[in-house]
Each structure stands twice: as C-alpha cells, then as structure tokens.
Amino acid sequence: MEIQVQDWPRAFGAPLATATFRQQLSDFCVDEDLRFEASGEGAHHLLLIEKRNINTDIVCHKLQRFAEVNPTDVGYAGKKDRFAIAKQWFSVQLPLLKEIDWSEFNDDEVTVLKATRHDKKLRIGAVKQNHFKIRLRDLTFSAGFDKDTLEQRLAQIQEHGFPNYFGEQRFGHNGDNLTRGADLLLVNKRLKNRNLQGMLFSAVRSFFFNQVLAKRIEAGNFTELLDGDYVQLDGSESGFTVQEMAQELPRFAANDIHPTAPMPGRGRSQLLAEAAEFETTVLEPYHELIAALERKGLNGERRAIRVFPQNVILQWHNDNTLELAFSLPKGAFATSLLRELFELKTNHKPQ
Numbered sequence: 001m002e003i004q005v006q007d008w009p010r011a012f013g014a015p016l017a018t019a020t021f022r023q024q025l026s027d028f029c030v031d032e033d034l035r036f037e038a039s040g041e042g043a044h045h046l047l048l049i050e051k052r053n054i055n056t057d058i059v060c061h062k063l064q065r066f067a068e069v070n071p072t073d074v075g076y077a078g079k080k081d082r083f084a085i086a087k088q089w090f091s092v093q094l095p096l097l098k099e100i101d102w103s104e105f106n107d108d109e110v111t112v113l114k115a116t117r118h119d120k121k122l123r124i125g126a127v128k129q130n131h132f133k134i135r136l137r138d139l140t141f142s143a144g145f146d147k148d149t150l151e152q153r154l155a156q157i158q159e160h161g162f163p164n165y166f167g168e169q170r171f172g173h174n175g176d177n178l179t180r181g182a183d184l185l186l187v188n189k190r191l192k193n194r195n196l197q198g199m200l201f202s203a204v205r206s207f208f209f210n211q212v213l214a215k216r217i218e219a220g221n222f223t224e225l226l227d228g229d230y231v232q233l234d235g236s237e238s239g240f241t242v243q244e245m246a247q248e249l250p251r252f253a254a255n256d257i258h259p260t261a262p263m264p265g266r267g268r269s270q271l272l273a274e275a276a277e278f279e280t281t282v283l284e285p286y287h288e289l290i291a292a293l294e295r296k297g298l299n300g301e302r303r304a305i306r307v308f309p310q311n312v313i314l315q316w317h318n319d320n321t322l323e324l325a326f327s328l329p330k331g332a333f334a335t336s337l338l339r340e341l342f343e344l345k346t347n348h349k350p351q
Helices: 056-067 147-160 173-186 194-219 245-253 273-295 334-338
Strands: 017-021 028-034 044-052 074-076 085-093 110-118 127-141 230-233 239-241 257-263 301-304 310-318 321-329 342-346
Touching (some): 056 085, 127 310, 173 194, 173 273, 194 273, 230 301, 245 257, 257 273, 321 334
Antiparallel strands (some): 127 321
C-alpha cells in the first residue's frame, strides 16, 4: 500500500496563471484572532508577538529561556509558517506577583506587540480566524485567462467555497511526514518523541481527509449535499447527520451547514445512506492503515470539506504583481485557496 502527496483535483478548473509565491518574507503576512478576550487578570501573561522567519516552536523555546519557566508553562493557539511575518498569541505562566518587562524579549526575530494577563493557559484550537495578506509576483496568465477571469473565479469561490484541503506543509518536505507516519503505523511501533509521533499520524489522517474530498470533487458532488452526510454548523465543530434532505437543503444553500470528510480513528461512522456508501468505497483500499490508527487509540474526527473566505480584497500593484487579502477560520490553509487560482512557484524550501 502506497500513499503519497498528490496534486489533488481543484474544484473550479485549471489554475488561471503562474505566480511566484513567498519571494520575500513580507509577501506572506498572517494575523491571528482568538475566540476570547483576555480576562485582564491571572497568572498567565497573554502575549501578541510578531515573529519573522522563525517557527512557532522556536518562539516557545525563546519564551521559556527568557521567562525561566518550564515548557508546559508556555502555550499557543496554533502554529504559523516560518517564512512569513506572523502576529501570533502566546501565553506564559508566571507567579502572580512576578512582573516582567516583555520589551526586553524583543530581537530581530520577535517583537511583543501587546501584553496582558489571563486566567488560563492558551490552548491549541483557541484561534477564531486568521487574516492573510499575500503578495504574488511574476504573474503570467495562461491562454484565454486575464484579470477579469481571475475576479470571476474569486466570485465563484466566495459563492461556493473552496476545498478545505490540508496544505502540503502538513505532510512535511517532499511528503516525508506522510511516508514516515504510514511506515510507523504498518510496523506497529511507537516513538519516544510523542509530539513527533502525533505529527506523523496527523499527516496520515490528513491524507485520508484530502483523498475523500478529492473524490467528491471528481464525482461532481463537492457543491452538493449527499443523503446521509454528516454536516458541521458554520463556525462550529458541532454537527449532525442529514436524514431529511428537503429540510436541510435550504440551510446548505445558505452556507449554514457544511458536509464533512473524515480524520479516521476509533468510533462508529456518523454517515448514512449515499454518503456512507461513497466514503466506504473511497477508503476501502486503506483499511489496514485505518485499522492501525484505531489501534493507536486515535479517535475519529470530521472536518468541513468547504471553506468560505471572508473580507476578500484583490489589489493590483502592477501588471504582474498583486496582493490578495482574506480571512479564514482556524485550521484552513491559505495555500488551498491560492491553488484554486494559481500554479505557485516558490523560491525557498518549505519549513
């Protein structure tokens, strides 16, 4: 059994143009919003940090050393790309009476933009949405496409949503995380480094999600609701199984509910009828790997297959350079939106 990162099908046709992506650090900017407001009191210092060309884990190590705390005293809500300018929240637990001058933490890679107090540690998943500002250079349209076509494609994406694929960075450089994770599962071994093991298994589960989503696009039902689909409420991880199609179609059309695809693991399927048959057929070739995930104790989850970008702004700087700004909910990949528009060329190695 061989699984590998693929050029999964696009929902709206071939890319309209080629473009250079992340030529400069400032070409990819992301700003993180949390789901809550800081309480203003407590032992946790909540920090909005701008990081530049440095990954989230290194920022955590810097905070540990600077504040002289244990690794478990530092929290964050989600990881951000290294080759980017990212505004990201972190928390550091300190004794209640201890004060610290966070401006002394600043260096060429990190700047504390805001510091306040909170009563809880920042946990993974606390992100509400991410705001992106991305510059694309050396734009060359394919034959038959132009600026008007690009605006039309963007309008389609805003109306129907784009495929919520996990981006290539989830699978590691050249898909190494996916390959290593599958090998680890098939030989039924565990790693001492639990964080690394979790990342490898997550890559495998993400592959299955992408694969089911890809088959829905190929089958022409990405923009449709199937009988027996398990749907999630917009902006929520809560959901239900569709049993009365006529009742749910208006909510689907209004983008209040979204079909889902699996992150396989333990637990009974939440699908029925047509949706259950479709997904079972797609995943059947991988039953050995899925059984291994279940044996490792991972619980099955589901994730919406479509995403609707908000606050979309397209600005041209010249004939072959543009800036695209938009907001996405937590967990959605900006690159999955961009690939519906462009064939991306990069000038740096992924981190």
